[in-house]
Every structure is written in structure tokens, then in C-alpha cells.
Amino acid sequence: MSSVPLAQRAGGPDLARGLALLGIALANTVGWLHGEQWTVLLKQLDTTAVDRAADVLIALLVDNRGFPLFAMLFGYGIGILHRRSRERGEAPRRFVLRMARRHLALLAIGLAHGILLFSGDILVPYAIIGMLCALLVSRHRLALPLAGLLALPALGLWGWADATIGLGQGSGYAAASAPDYLTSLKIRTGSALRGALLAPVEDIGLLAPMAIGALAARVRLLEEVAANRDLLVPLTRWGLGLGLLGAVPLTAVLVLDPAHAVLEGERMLGMLGVLHQLSGLLGALGLAAAAALLAERVRRREAAGVKYGELLRGRAERGIEALGAVSLSAYVAQSLVFLALFPPFTLDLGSRLGTAGAAGIVLLSWLAMLPLAAALRRSGRRGPLELLLRALAGSSTLRETAAAGAATAVRGERP
Template sequence: MTRLVIQPAAGSPGAATRLSDRSLAPDLARGAMLLLIALAHAHMYLYGHPTGFRGYRLDGSVIDRVVAGLQVLLVDGRALPMFAALFGYGLVQLANRRYAAGADWPDVRRLLRRRSRWLIAFGFAHALLLFFGDILVTYGLLGLILVGMVQARDRVLLRVAGLWILVYAAIATLPAWAFITMGSAPLPTSAESPIEAVGQRLVVWAGLGPMLALDIVTPFLLGIWAARRRLLDEPGRHRALLTRVAVGGIIVTILGGAPLALIDAQLWTDWTTATAIPAYVLHGATGIAGGLAYAAIAGLVAHRFADAPGPVATALAACGQRSLTCYLLQSVGFVALFAPYSLGLGGRLGDAGASALAIVTWLATVLLAELMRRAGRRGPAEGLLRRLTYGARQPLRPNEPSR
């Protein structure tokens, strides 16, 4: 079994890693990933129009169709695996810090499970109040159920990760078939009041959550494997491997995503059930390669700017250090912009307009995270999650953001 303890974390055993001691690549990847998350989610807040496989408008303009095709190709089903890989990577980092502090595996397992349960609570509140497509519950469930994989042998990790792609491919045919035969269900974003929206969100979230969990088992396990080798902590040592993953992953995800992208961009209009279902499944399965490629690219960029990150990389890393806070703030912004009971832009914009606002919203969170970094403040959601996980016995230092 691969030994998990790599290097003791700086600072006291219960304290968060100091900013100066943190690796740039994981934080940079999380900050950039939130842009993909924003793009993947924004169009789901639109309402009043028929939608296709991935929730894009069927009656949009030419620019809307171009945006839909590009996002299906490069964003949808690619951001989620990237997030899952980084989540698995982060669990190993957390376990290593506890091992370095003298904890044994039962203590580490209890900590990881407690953190996962609180993530589930955060995610339920997010789905209840803001967004039916919450992913925090999904990651919390993975951390709760698959925590033992943190200690699994490399051979077991890789075998399960590979076999799960086949399991996912088999199960993913069901939602594709249901959509083709019954059409797309209306998204719970057209409710006229916040109270009505709560019920609609929970119904859709309850059906969507299990499928999201099936999507990310493989990248979650591969993230654990990568963390053991410190691929993102020491990208210079693994530059050749990261380059292969980046290049190969992008090629695979483009080739695998192209059929569904052509359908959603309405360039392939004579598709049938026999061709659309494989396109849907192939899109999801090859999205794993895309998510891993994006994480690898972040590692290569971090290596390039390791000595002098510059203001852009520093701000992105600050966003990544506060990824939970920024993720939740995206949903707050989207509800304020799109919901019928707020500004109501969801009923007036197309996919291109939604994506433009997604970029603006993400930039606002990056700016806010950078301001918090300069003020020496951690993200409020990260601070709350840590206090709930560790209790009052192990407080954060005021100027140290948590992972």
C-alpha cells in the first residue's frame, strides 16, 4: 500500500496550512474550475423555452447555438469530473496532515466522514434555497461511502476506476433513453415565488443527485491516486506525465463530446435514438478525460509561474482557496439575476447571454476572494465547515484560509 504521509503540513496539527506553504496548482485549478462550473450552471436558470439534451434552448439564435455547442464540447460534463478529482486529491492532503500530526487511520476516517456529513448538510441547504443541481451532497456522499479508498492499494484504485467507467456507461443509457422518448422535463427555475421554487428544486434535485454521483466515482478515485504522487503539489517533477494527460485528455474529450455537441448546436438534425443514446453516453464517459486534462493543465501553469505567480494567478488561487464560498456565491448571484421573483433575466436571455453573465459572476467572486486574501480573511463557508468538522478545540488562525 502506498504510504500516505508525504510531508508534515506547516503549522500546528489542527491549523490550516499557511498560504505561503500551500501548493499553487490545486488552488489554481479550483479557481479556474469555478469558471467552468458557472458556465455549466448559468443556462439552467433560463426558462420559458424548449431545451435539448443538456438543457440548452432549441429556439435560440445562431450565437446561442454556437455557445451551446462549445459548452457541450468543452464544459458540460468536464467541470464535474475535474471537481471530483480535486476533491479526492484534497481528501488525501487532509489525511496526510492528520497522519503527520500523529493521528491513526480510525481517527482520520472519523474526521473525513464527519467532514463529509457536514458537506451533505451544506449541499442540502444549497439545493433547498438556491440551485437544484447542487454537487456538494454528491461529494459528501462519495467521501462518506468511499472513504476507505483513501487507504486502498493503488491497484485496487485503478481497477475500480476503470471498471466504473463501464458501469457508468451502462447506467447512463437510461436518462438518455428517457429524454428521447419522453422529452425534457421543465427545469425548476420558472417558479413565480421563492416558496414555490423550493418544492420544485427539491423534486428535481432528488432525481438528479444519484446520477451525478455515478458520474464522478472514477475521477474521484484517480484524484486519490494522483495525490499520493503529489502530481499537483510537485508539478515540475511530473511535467511529462501532466503533459501527456493534458494533451491526451483534451483530444479524447473533444472527439467524444463532438457528436452530442453537434446535436445540441443543431448541426446534426437527423439523429435517431440509436445514434443519440451512444452520443450521450460517450459524451459523459470521455468527459472524465477532459476533467483530468484541465487539472493537469493547471499543474503545468502553476509550474510555469511557481516562482512569480503574478496578480492573475494569485487571484485565481485565492478563489480556489475559498472555492466553497465562491461556489455558493455563484448560486446567490444567479438567483438574483435570473429568477422570475428577482430580476427575471432567465426569461429574457438566451444561452449566450447566460454564459456572459456567468463569466461576470465568476469574475466578481475572483475579485472578492482576492480582496479577502489581501485582508487576511478566509472564506466564511470554509471557516464554518472547518469549525463544524473540528470543533472549537482547533480554531483557524485569522490570517490563514482553509483548504
């Protein structure tokens, strides 16, 4: 199956993916910092005022918001592929087989990432739960929404764990504090293999945001913005508002009672964690809608002849959108950067920095990738891991690109 050329991709989903990459990287700083006991949301218990301020911002805007947004967009992509499959009259069995090969390839990339680089990999569970989403979307129209609804309690359990894990003696991921790379490799290998085996149970909560994304793709919610504006505008307002409101209670615990002197029991903290997690799903939906509206506004202004793309805001939007188009490569590249900086066997910044310092590195890394992604888009090229995924999945895109290049050469035209 051929893919949509980069120039014809819907801007909203890519813009949201680019923002989600920043959110996931900020949330993943807990996977690199080590040596200090955890409190709620896996933040450090004893820290400076600046670090706690960064904790608060991340807890309100990022934690339990970035990964459901990414999962929702992942499901949206599955929904688009299924929609195109039906438009071509393809048999459901053929669609499922293609999805199986694609998700198996993503699983292989995810295992390599989880073993070699980062023990908090999300590609493996996305591949496994994403395949389940692809199976369900090809069945009865009610199968996927019902399954997504049933998966909501499992998603809430993640919030419970994030709120209560600090009641123990957690002080960082084991691989993050390993004294050498081989030791960290051994830890990550066991963790990645165990995670892959248990993903159908432990990560089934991902099906909820994926189902929302796949269902949204049925009505082209993030693609046909003008037709869906009456829905996108309230989704933006209510989604972002309720998402922020739902994050306040657990964030207040982080500020006022990080040592759990008042809220000693697990039950109340767990309930606040569930609220934080489920409200993050609403926030993710609101941000996806906002990204679609913003991307469409930029395109309208450019089509009207306004030199919007020459302004800083326009260039930033296009850069983030370009980064979202190479999100797989960017996600793994972030881990390469952090592996070079945070473990004890490199610069050991994981034991020297708090949340603020780590967040600064994350932001600088993300900003540095924007012009690189924009350059790839201008040249009509995809990211290296996007190309690898397509090759492993048997996509016809590479063959079609090669054929087009050969035809251009024969005609004597510039590529």
C-alpha cells in the same frame, strides 16, 4: 488537524478549482433557463445563432468537463488528507471518523444550498460519494482504483441521459419556472431530499474522477510539479486533445440535427453522450495537469525576480488561484446571484435570455469574484463557508488561528 496556511498551498489545484467554478456555473445555466424545449445536452431547441454559438463552445469546452474536474480535485484533497494522516501515524479508524464529520458538515451545507437556492446542487453528492472515497482510500491500496474503475459505467450513464433527455418534452427545471419563492422552495426541498437518499446509487459515477484525484495525490502529482513534469506535460497534451475530440460528435448533433430529424433513435444519441461524458474525464485530467504546470511557471518566474505578478496574466492567474481556495463560498455565491436574476419571481431573465446572455452574466459574476478572493488571500483569510465547514467539522485551524492571534497581541506585534 491543522491545515496548510494559504501562502503555502499548492497553486495548481487551486488554479484548477477556480477554472472549474466557471465551468460549473456555465454548465448550470441549463438549470436557470426555462420555457423552451430541450435538445441534446439540455440546450434550447429553438434559439438564435448567437445562442447556438455559445451552446457549441460550452458543449465543447465545459459540459461534462467542469464537474468531473471539480470531483477530481475533491478526491485530490481527500488523498492529501489521507497522506498527511499516514505520515503522522494516525490510525485508519481515526482518519475515517474525521472524514465522516467533515463530510457530514458538507452534506448539511449542500442540503441548505439545494433547498434554499439551487436544485442542481453538487455538494450533497460530493459529500456522500466523497465519504465513500475516504473509506476506500483508507483500505487496501487496490480498493480505490478498483472501485473507481467499476464506477466508470455509471458515469457514462450521465452522458447517455444528457444526450437523450431532449427526446422528451423537457423545458427547464421545475424550480426554475416556479411562480414564487415558496413554490420553488417546496420543489427544491423534495428534490434535495430525494437526491440525498438516492445519491449512493444515482451519483456513484462521481467515484471515478474522485478516485483519480485521490490516487494522483499519492504521488503528489499536482504539488511536486518539477518531479512530475515528464508525466504532467503528456497528460496536458493528450488529456486536453482527447477531451476536445470526444466532445465533437455530440456537439455536431447540436448544430446539425438539434430536432433529431436524422438521429431519431435514442441508442446512437446515447452512445455519443457516453463518449462526450467519458472524454470529459480525460479533458478534466488534462486541465488539472495544465493548471499545475502554469502555476509552477508563475512561481518560478517570480522566484527569479521577474515582475510577472505585475503583468495582467500573472494577476489573473493569482486571482483565479485565490478563487479556487474559496471555491465553496464562491460556488454558493454564484447561486445567490443567479437566484436574484433568473426566476419568474425576481427579474425572470431565465425566460428572456438564451445561453449567450446567461453565459455573459456567469462570466461577469466570476470575474467580479476574482478581486474579492485575491483580497481575502492577501489578508490571510478564508472564505465564510470554508470557515463554517471547518467549524462544523471540528477543525483545529480556528483554534490555532485564535491562539496565534492572542500570542501576537501579548507580544505587542501587528497581526
